[in-house]
Amino acid sequence: MGKEKLKVGEISKPRFEFRSFGQDFNKQAERMARLSVPIPEKLRVRHSPESYIMSRTNDINNTKIRDGKMDIKTYVQTVDGLEQWNPLTKTEFPISVNFLKSDIFPAFQVELPVFEKREYTMDEFLAMVKEHPDLQAVSVVKERFGYMVNDTICEMGNILINGAKVITINSESTELDDIKKTVIDIGLDDLENINYLQAIKRVIGWIDKSLAN
Numbered sequence: 001m002g003k004e005k006l007k008v009g010e011i012s013k014p015r016f017e018f019r020s021f022g023q024d025f026n027k028q029a030e031r032m033a034r035l036s037v038p039i040p041e042k043l044r045v046r047h048s049p050e051s052y053i054m055s056r057t058n059d060i061n062n063t064k065i066r067d068g069k070m071d072i073k074t075y076v077q078t079v080d081g082l083e084q085w086n087p088l089t090k091t092e093f094p095i096s097v098n099f100l101k102s103d104i105f106p107a108f109q110v111e112l113p114v115f116e117k118r119e120y121t122m123d124e125f126l127a128m129v130k131e132h133p134d135l136q137a138v139s140v141v142k143e144r145f146g147y148m149v150n151d152t153i154c155e156m157g158n159i160l161i162n163g164a165k166v167i168t169i170n171s172e173s174t175e176l177d178d179i180k181k182t183v184i185d186i187g188l189d190d191l192e193n194i195n196y197l198q199a200i201k202r203v204i205g206w207i208d209k210s211l212a213n
Contacts, residue, residue, distance in 0.1 A: 014076050014086035018183050019170035020191040021159075021199040022213035028169055029145075029156040031186045036147035036154065043146045050142065051126070052200055053108065056134045059197055061088075061107040064140070068093055068122065072107055081193060082179055094119040110134045138162055138200055150182045151175070161203040166211060168199070 051065040060075040062085065070091045076084040089103060097115045105112050113128050120128070129135045141160040148154065152173040159166050171182040183189050192212045194202075201207040 013174055014084050015153075015172045015174055016079065016082040016084045016176055016179055017170060017172040017195070018082055018179055018188060018193050019168060019172075019195060020188065021166050021168050021194050021202075021211045022191075023167060023211070024213055025156060025167050025169045028187045032147050032149060032154050032156060032169070035149045035185060037149075039146055039148050046142070046144045046146065048142045048144075050140045052138045052140050052196065053129055054136045054138050054197070054200055054204070054206070055108040055110055056206065058107065058109040061109075062195070062197055063104075063107055065122065065126075070095065070104065070125075072103070074107070075195075080176060080180070082176060083193065083195060085195075093122040093125065095125065100125075108135060136204070138204060140196075140200065150178045150185065152178045152182045154182065154186075161200055164203050166199065166203065 048066055053063045053065070062073040062075075064071050070089070070093070072088040073085045074088050076086050078084070088107075091099065095104065096119045097117060100115065100120065101112065110132065111134075113132055117124070126137055129137050139160070139162050142157055143159075144155045144157040146153070146155050149171065152171045152175075154171045155169070157168045159168050169188065171179050171186070171188070173179050194212060198207065199211060202209050202211060
């Protein structure tokens with residue numbers, strides 16, 4: 001069987017990813033743009049305000065609110081230094097209390113709060129998060145520039161994490177060898193692989209470690 005053909009902006013089976021965060025990836029971004037094949041114009045630049053729900057006790061479930069939906073990806077495994085993540089759910093608000101108990105709060109790996117309603121709006125859910133001692137909603141505003149290099153979905157992004165500006169750069173695919181080649185071709189091989197959960201925790205002070213540069 002041949003490789004799965006990836007398309008920017010579409011969900012596929014679990015993907016492997018190399019991603020890093022820092023202050024300066026100009027040289028790598030220039031190489032990425034030069035090596036990229038053409039992609040649809042609507043996917044060249046994307047803007048999105050999001051809220052990541054951070055948990056002090058969770059490092060495997062990436063949970064965020066975007067476009068009024070709760071979006072959860074979960075860590076699967078690491079192979080050759082590349083992390084594989086699998087989309088779990090994308091749920092619109094209001095969310096039923098049963099789903100909060102069965103899927104959402106278990107993803108945070110924290111003690112369940114007291115539920116007093118049958119369903120919760122986004123604002124009501126964020127109020128519960130604010131009251132929970134192990135959770136924090138973090139504003140993440142993204143400006144993402146999309147590319148396609150060696151059949152991998154790539155991006156360079158300007159990211160505001162609670163107003164702090166950082167840069168991210170990545171390559172993702174279902175095929176490990178394609179990412180490995182892209183990492184070398186773009187010049188990312190001497191950078192630390194940092195996922196969004198780790199980057200946000202470093203920025204807000206939950207992890208005492210700097211970003212890649």
